[in-house]
Amino acid sequence: MFETIVQAVINGLLIGGIYALVSIGVTLIFGVVKIVNFAQGEFVMLGMYISYYLASQFGVDPILSLVVSMPVLFAVGVAIQHVLIRRVLGPNDMPQIFLTFALSLLLLNLALMLFTANYRTVHTSYSDAAFHLGGLYIPVAKLIAFVVAMGLSGALWLFLHTTDLGRAMRAASQNRDVATLMGINPNRVFAVAFGAALALAGAAGSLLMPFYSAYPFVGQTFVLMAFVAVVLGTLGNVPGALMASLMMGVAESLGIQFVGADSGLIVVFAMLLLTLAFKPNGLGRGRLRS
Numbered sequence: 001m002f003e004t005i006v007q008a009v010i011n012g013l014l015i016g017g018i019y020a021l022v023s024i025g026v027t028l029i030f031g032v033v034k035i036v037n038f039a040q041g042e043f044v045m046l047g048m049y050i051s052y053y054l055a056s057q058f059g060v061d062p063i064l065s066l067v068v069s070m071p072v073l074f075a076v077g078v079a080i081q082h083v084l085i086r087r088v089l090g091p092n093d094m095p096q097i098f099l100t101f102a103l104s105l106l107l108l109n110l111a112l113m114l115f116t117a118n119y120r121t122v123h124t125s126y127s128d129a130a131f132h133l134g135g136l137y138i139p140v141a142k143l144i145a146f147v148v149a150m151g152l153s154g155a156l157w158l159f160l161h162t163t164d165l166g167r168a169m170r171a172a173s174q175n176r177d178v179a180t181l182m183g184i185n186p187n188r189v190f191a192v193a194f195g196a197a198l199a200l201a202g203a204a205g206s207l208l209m210p211f212y213s214a215y216p217f218v219g220q221t222f223v224l225m226a227f228v229a230v231v232l233g234t235l236g237n238v239p240g241a242l243m244a245s246l247m248m249g250v251a252e253s254l255g256i257q258f259v260g261a262d263s264g265l266i267v268v269f270a271m272l273l274l275t276l277a278f279k280p281n282g283l284g285r286g287r288l289r290s
Contacts, residue, residue, distance in 0.1 A: 008253045008256075014146045014249070016245050017245075017246070017249075018222070021201070022222045023244070024242060025043075025200040025226075026197070026223075026241070028200075031193075031238070033085065035085065038101045038223070040219075041222050041226070042219045043201035044223070045218050045219040046201075047204060047206050048205035049205075051065040051209040070206075077191075077195035077199065078191045081195070082187075108219075115215075117216060121214070160238065169192065225248060234282030247271070251271045252265070
């Protein structure tokens with residue numbers, strides 16, 4: 001029994017690392033730009049298709065394709081911020097919600113038109129490999145994805161806390177008007193935040209490809225888990241989103257192991273309800289101060 005529990009925890013932590021990249025992107029956009037990006041899952045899907053294309057056409061390993069998917073989606077994020085998002089920023093949240101929701105539907109239907117609903121996979125030399133520690137089974141592909149995901153999360157934290165632009169983003173998240181008076185250009189900060197969030201989504205997509213299939217609706221599952229993690233970790237709190245994502249991955253894995261194959265999401269939402277019943281503001285401290 002103990003070994004089964006440890007195996008479930010390991011599996012949950014490994015997939016929780018992917019959830020973290022998506023949820024950190026969502027919370028970064030909310031913390032800085034103050035909008036909820038309903039299309040974040042579709043950018044994970046785009047990252048997966050970029051990696052699939054590079055692997056199938058040029059033989060590029062999905063992990064190495066990060067050097068393409070992240071810059072491409074960063075540029076896409078900057079463009080979306082300049083062309084679309086900045087036009088709907090204001091006290092009324094409804095245009096922002098409708099815009100990102102419409103963007104989600106647009107990307108989803110474009111993917112269906114261009115790629116069809118077929119599942120597409122990339123098989124690498126390590127896709128089926130695993131480490132065996134006693135009776136424990138650690139898939140190599142998921143372990144690599146987890147390590148890279150934690151590295152990218154740490155790099156974002158360092159960027160936010162050790163660079164002038166990162167500090168400007170944190171300042172804008174706490175008080176946009178005062179930050180502007182201090183000489184911070186909000187449009188530049190918002191563009192970088194949106195680009196960084198989409199780059200993380202692209203990274204998540206690339207890291208998923210060695211062990212997960214790409215199809216137009218794949219982002220829906222990950223963005224759902226991301227929103228739960230963002231609420232659990234407190235809206236706008238990056239470390240909170242990271243910790244909540246890992247907790248959710250473990251909760252989902254334990255639910256699948258001990259309750260039933262289709263019960264993972266039920267356990268996650270039960271954890272969300274119980275947490276918010278005792279801590280309505282989530283587990284974190286709010287915004288990008290942490």
